[in-house]
Amino acid sequence: MNELSFRAVPGPGFAAGCTVSTWFSLRGKSAVVAYILIGHPAPRRISETVEEIETSLMGMVSAMGLRPAAERVPAIGDRLIVRGRVVGLDYGHPSFCMRLPDTGDQWRKHVAAGWPTCLTIGLDPIPSGLDSAAVDLYLDRVIAGGRAYMGATAVRGS
Template structure:
């Protein structure tokens, strides 16, 4: 995959397989909404771990996320909230990524204009991973340069 290929966000066929989890973290500055984006790995015979990691890097590029070992960039308004539904504009011209079942506190924080830290892990993470396994996976992925992140907030309007 070339650098130019990374500039093309993945399509809905890839993004539908991405997993998103919401949470609220208490920092010294106050509450911070969090969005963890992972992928469970290959599920079809034609998919490979490399394909998944490439798709996740393209997703991170579309979101303008930075490396996890440096201060997260501010990536502008990428979240859209309407009637309790949440979506993420990941840079595709025609599609957004649905965020299934966001936590109520997360929705309140984002709807009120609070920041949201997006953390994307390129290495696949099993859907059955426990909290402890997820934490270990994120830490080891961070050490390998497979974590990208950025800070966003909700748009005032739902349209793209």
């Protein structure tokens, strides 16, 4: 008998505690792909566990239809909301969006022009404030270990 598995989408308190990085790849002077990496630091509160954090991240993965990074990256619908300097991500919660940290003007212009964005959720703990080399190492590790999920998204129409 197949057992159905339900993963709840975490609330705004969890989303606010996530570590989020944004960047885009460049070829010459033009951006090719915009990226978002979402993860969570190691447990910080007494009641928080690695398992609960992973379950919450997997709730986001399920709600957005992300697939393992080793598979073909699926289109997950238009989940980005750009309002001036503010960028939000519809991560599947019925009432709340995740506000992304300041993405920079070039990143916002790139995605607002309709170019796709690659969204990755990494399950291993990720500290905030990583530089680009540390983000690359983190991605290499979680992708190789099967602990990263990806999807392609874009800006939602107004």
